[in-house]
Amino acid sequence: MSTKPLVFSFFSGAGFLDLGFEKNGFEIAYVNEIHTPFLEAYKHSRLKLNIPPPKYGYHNGDIGELLSKNSNTMADLMKNAKLSSDLVGFIGGPPCPDFSVGGKNKGENGENGKLSKTYVQLICEQKPDFFIFENVKGLYRTAKHRAFFDTLKKMLAKAGYKCTERLINSIEYGVPQDRERIILFGTRDKGIEKFNWNLDIKFPDRSAFDHEWPDTAGEEWNLLNHPNIPRELMIEHWFKNNDVTNHPNSLDYFTPRAGLVKFQTIVEGDVSRKSYKRLHRWRYSPTAAYGNNEVHIHPILPRRISVSEALAIQSLPKEFELPESMSLTNMFKTVGNGVPFLAAKGIASSVKDFLGA
Template identity: 55%
Template sequence: MINNIKIFSFFAGCGFLDLGFEDTGFEIVYVNEINPSYLNAYRYSRTLMGYSPPEYGYSTAEEGNIEYLLEGESALNLWYLIQDARKSSDFVGFIGGPPCPDFSVGGKNRGKYGDQGKLSSSYVELIGQHQPDFFVFENVKGLYKTQKHRLFFEQLKAQLNEFGYILTEHLINAMGYGVPQNRERIILIGFSKKLMNGLGWSGYFKKDSIPSIYFPWNLSIIYPKEQVFSLPWPSNEPFGENSVIPCPDEIIEELTVEYWFNQNNVNHHPNAQNYFKPRAGLQKFLSIAEGDDSRKSYKRLHRWRYSPTACYGNNEVHLHPYKARRLSAAEALAIQSLPKNFCLPEQMSLTDMFKVIGNGVPYLASKGIANSIMTFLSHPIQLWNTEQDSVYQLELPLSLA
């Protein structure tokens, strides 16, 4: 039985990914984030929610730069913390999503040569240097699906194999976990060969990768994407300020924007008034139909549909379904499936609020990923039939029988 898994978090933002792991039973003991505003929001939200601060504290200022952790005294200090964590835990893991604009079609698209693209390589180097028992690497689908970036992704995987990790990867859609948002992300998870051998998996993996049938990727999937996309979601409606439209039949209400607005009580949330007010151009806010998200910017959400990917930057603007304004931070947090008691500090700039929200891993998706890892580590000699979502016992190899 697993008693304790300690997590070192990198590129933490204000902690959406971390929160999903915390609420699944992992212990976040170290938090790395270079942006002081984001890190302050991390502290603020955890204090409000009653969570204990990380055992080894927060990596701030220069030490928040992951490249700074690869050499010198900072690298040595991190090594000592990891060794200390091993004394009181069953496993030590790294989790993180390096900044992704350099791999995003809608972003800078500079790939591995961009300033932020290089951080993916730094994260992999950090994993190789400190040898956690497992790691999570999260990034945009462009790293996985775009041909010129896919080569770099394969190079990273080959490097991780050389560092002694067996890998599994999956292109997830956050909607599958109950998030009201069409958001695809590539998740790469690696387990050290030493750990896998110790858990009895020796002999199952011959190519340094875990076949999908061995890892419970679908364990927490509530709504398969084929089911979601086949439903008769409503089309666009003429915009009507404060209009009332009943929820249509034959859709999944729990995946709609309006359901989450109500669930999180966004009109009375502490961040309800945190939204950009236009200096001019109010007419544009009145002219775009509810549900018209066809534009690069000024996408208006439909109350009875899921949101497009929450990306609040690079001049991308998302409008409230039935109010003549942009989304509030409270509404954006709801679309990212955060608990309703998760709040950002009032003094945080609007730019930082929306950037950190848009960059975060949706909370329910984070919980789903964490649950898959916890289940895999807790039941090492089992096989999950991902098509039937059932668990059955494997026949042990002769060497283990």
């Protein structure tokens, strides 16, 4: 019998959420990802981090293939897993553009939106001891999407799950980023009210935003005059901490076709535009979302941020890297899609505490 809880990971991307669980003593036993470049990045990063491959392997395909009507594979794996460990869980964040205000907004009828229901159907079929469901705040706050979210929770309740949810902001966990996401935790244990969301929270009740953060660059604002602002939430802290200039992905960034003019006219800290937001050295980043023409500019250099800098903004350990064979588009997409590592680690800590694992 395994001493570690076993976790089946779905929509794994490059594995940021998984890494948070791995660092809390969970064993990732199975990995599902349909996009081959993301799965190859997952394998590459684990090799660099000296983390062994999942005991039940990788599934490079649609999660719908795992439902009982299409295959008995998942049932066989779950049977084996439950014989191997006292606790078996599912974690995953289904693709979210259909629920994002800035995305397609097609909701449950969109191709990505349907995957949320498929994930919940798989949970109800296989009945893991616990699960994590992660998605954008639009699923929680937009009325028509919230109705769909409530339907998913009713499905889970019918299958015997007790659930608790929270709209988290990654900055609460010490991530240098303003990023809200809805997290749903479910268990077959009836004591769900004992789940402690605040276990690893470093900046509760939006206290991270209460400081006198700089607006845009100017001589009147001096870092030395603001000693109480948390340095660990500043981009510059993470760039230095992760040694981004010497990181394997330091030279991975898009070069503008139109030259340097646009980059040179936007002042440090100006994030007022939908795109071409210049970050500030002494402030946290807006949400790291590098699709839909979203562009983040380096605080002081006339270029877009690099992959190594984006990984730092996602609070990844400096040893985490993406393979050079990966396209820039796929690199930034998997970074932007991922759950910030410190937030993932904090959520996993609360799950571990609740389970007594």
